[in-house]
Amino acid sequence: MKPLDLGQEVLSAQGQILSRTALRVARRAAFGVVALTFLFFFVIGLHGLLWALCLDVGGFSHVKAALCVLGFDLLFVVIFGALAAWSIPDMVTIEARIRRDRKLNELKQAIALSTLTGLLIGPIGRGMAGSLLSVFKSVLRRKG
Secondary structure (H helix, E strand, C coil), rough: CCCHHHHHHHHHHHHHHHHHHHHHHHHHHHHHHHHHHHHHHHHHHHHHHHHHHHCCCCCHHHHHHHHHHHHHHHHHHHHHHHHHHHHCCHHHHHHHHHHHHHHHHHHHHHHHHHHHHHHCHHHHHHHHHHHHHCCCCHHHHHHH
16 A cells, blocks of 8 residues: 555544544443433432431431431442443444554555665666676676
């Protein structure tokens, strides 16, 4: 492939990686907002009920009932906080990274090859080829 095509492939793969990463971050933020909203309303709605159940059914004191409610709140904070923090790249992102790395290596090789070809085809290369050809001819003449 030409270096320009390889460069376009590298940029295309990088764009796909960035868009998928942005989508993953947005999804995490949405999960975090849902978790916080759920936590807020659920805790407000059930604080009184849980506290009353701890007092009447559990036979706890007022302080122990309040600590039980706080422990219940903390459980939901840990669960949904872990869900919001959990982020692994999906298969599309992994494949795009592999494609980007391969095309970047091909681009490096193509640029190196085009540089080498330019040197060999240019005036320096023609001069060196002529001198190498004369050395080769002189070696063949000696043996012959």
